[in-house]
Amino acid sequence: MNDMSMPPGVPRSTEAHIAISGVSKTFRGRNGDVHALQDIDLDIRRGEFVSILGPSGCGKSTLLMLVSGLVSSTRGTIRVGEKTIKGPNSDVGIVFQQDVLLEWRTALQNVMVQAEIRKSELGPARERARQLLRMVSLQDFEDAYPKEMSGGMRQRVSICRALLHKPPLLLMDEPFGALDAMTRDQLQLDLLRLCADNEMTVFFITHSISEAVFLSDRVVVMSPRPGRVERVIEIDLPRPRRLMMREDPQFNNYMRELTEIFKGLGVFREEV
Amino acid sequence: MAVIENVSASAMASAPVRRLSPLRTFGRISPAVWTIIALLVIWEVGVRVTHTPEFVLPSPSRIAEEFVAYWPRLLVQSTYTVAEILIGFVCSVLIGVPLAVLVTYSRFADRAIYPLIVTSQTVPKVAIAPLMVAWFGYGVTPKIVIVVLLTFFPIVINSVVGLKASSAEMLYLARSMGANSWQTFWKFRLPQAMPNMFAGFKLATVMAVIGAIVAEFVGSDVGLGYVIQVAGSSFNITRQFGAIVMISIIGMIFFMAMEWAEKVIVPWKSSSSAVGEDH
Numbered sequence: 001m002n003d004m005s006m007p008p009g010v011p012r013s014t015e016a017h018i019a020i021s022g023v024s025k026t027f028r029g030r031n032g033d034v035h036a037l038q039d040i041d042l043d044i045r046r047g048e049f050v051s052i053l054g055p056s057g058c059g060k061s062t063l064l065m066l067v068s069g070l071v072s073s074t075r076g077t078i079r080v081g082e083k084t085i086k087g088p089n090s091d092v093g094i095v096f097q098q099d100v101l102l103e104w105r106t107a108l109q110n111v112m113v114q115a116e117i118r119k120s121e122l123g124p125a126r127e128r129a130r131q132l133l134r135m136v137s138l139q140d141f142e143d144a145y146p147k148e149m150s151g152g153m154r155q156r157v158s159i160c161r162a163l164l165h166k167p168p169l170l171l172m173d174e175p176f177g178a179l180d181a182m183t184r185d186q187l188q189l190d191l192l193r194l195c196a197d198n199e200m201t202v203f204f205i206t207h208s209i210s211e212a213v214f215l216s217d218r219v220v221v222m223s224p225r226p227g228r229v230e231r232v233i234e235i236d237l238p239r240p241r242r243l244m245m246r247e248d249p250q251f252n253n254y255m256r257e258l259t260e261i262f263k264g265l266g267v268f269r270e271e272v
Numbered sequence: 273m274a275v276i277e278n279v280s281a282s283a284m285a286s287a288p289v290r291r292l293s294p295l296r297t298f299g300r301i302s303p304a305v306w307t308i309i310a311l312l313v314i315w316e317v318g319v320r321v322t323h324t325p326e327f328v329l330p331s332p333s334r335i336a337e338e339f340v341a342y343w344p345r346l347l348v349q350s351t352y353t354v355a356e357i358l359i360g361f362v363c364s365v366l367i368g369v370p371l372a373v374l375v376t377y378s379r380f381a382d383r384a385i386y387p388l389i390v391t392s393q394t395v396p397k398v399a400i401a402p403l404m405v406a407w408f409g410y411g412v413t414p415k416i417v418i419v420v421l422l423t424f425f426p427i428v429i430n431s432v433v434g435l436k437a438s439s440a441e442m443l444y445l446a447r448s449m450g451a452n453s454w455q456t457f458w459k460f461r462l463p464q465a466m467p468n469m470f471a472g473f474k475l476a477t478v479m480a481v482i483g484a485i486v487a488e489f490v491g492s493d494v495g496l497g498y499v500i501q502v503a504g505s506s507f508n509i510t511r512q513f514g515a516i517v518m519i520s521i522i523g524m525i526f527f528m529a530m531e532w533a534e535k536v537i538v539p540w541k542s543s544s545s546a547v548g549e550d551h
Contacts, residue, residue, distance in 0.1 A: 070447060088450070090448060093448075094448045102459075102463065102464075103540050104464075105540075117449040117450065117451045117455055146540075
């Protein structure tokens, strides 16, 4: 995944795909203001897999919404590629914790909605949709309705839908949070395979430490409210990642390091 | 299965063509049908044993006789009632659904009109029926107006609920795809609302029949409501029952037609669910 072709003259390591600088977000509530995010500075390289890791209510999802342009920040600027984000950025693929499949469409039609809305050519889009579904082992479920599929299958369809238009940026908001542990493992592998085949930056929100380490190039640790970037940790594990890597000492060192950080933040409290 | 197979084996031997055994045919009929048949038998026997006079309670067999004998007139009168029901219902859909869209998309309409629609429901519309006759005369118009008044509410309310049912995530998703409001409506909101809208339509079919009959009671010289009134004034209880049977049949056909339309237009709600194995 690291040796992918880049546009000429753009060295991969230095170009920031997403540049978040001085971003704060305050929600006005009935019981006073809620400071969801405070002074976030973060650069994400093109093609990088970055996980935003933090406890519930640390503003992770808000940060994702800001990057997508669906919600605007109170202060600061976000640049994605050449564009400064001011309104909804349609140059992304989004996957939420809920699969948000359209119940009245089959798996294939659900993926195709992306092409229909964008008014892309439907023929090639259908080819790509089939190919994506094949890559997540859903080739036999193209014509199945969402209610006929399990949670894991539904979420895989929703990932295919997010990737149909080959977005340079994939935003995922706890996409596997509602799945059982084994389905989750499989979907992580599916996602990594899709990432290897599609050149894109992934902005991944999670509250699972092991998930963040397993998937990411870098893990951004957020502190509880108001959300701040507490630490950024490079995950120097080889790719392709294998499930057994989770047993490696190196993997466990990262786990320990991250757990210690959260203990320091008061997220975990252990009795002596 | 195997037991039935064995029981019918002897019958099968004599019959060269494989067909349903009587036992299986018996089992296929809905239990509800048996309940109805049982009730009719009790009614018939009860009326005969107690010698109840026909002007108090006619037996089902007498009602059936009257129904067949009076059938041509019932059919003619039905056309008026059916026309009132259908025209009223269609008008209600044509007014109600766009209004629901307006309430969903306009904050002003949501706050200025929607509460009025809801509170207007406290006015018993049957009480307005004589007023409608005073305003629109004895023709078809007041009946259609009453049908619209009765069916309008379930259609609007259920459509609004359905149109507002799109989750925040779904609307975010649409926007991230660059969908304009037109696309968001046709590709996301409207299909999402269809099951709720059909719930409203089905409720409205029931209300439409009530509305048409009540309106005919109040002032009419045609229709099944009129038949009931005239028969009642001459103590022809049997004929009244005949008209009631006719009204019930109309109501059932209308409701079943709506259920069929729902199956065709909203197939994803009724298709069998078989959860696949994850792999």
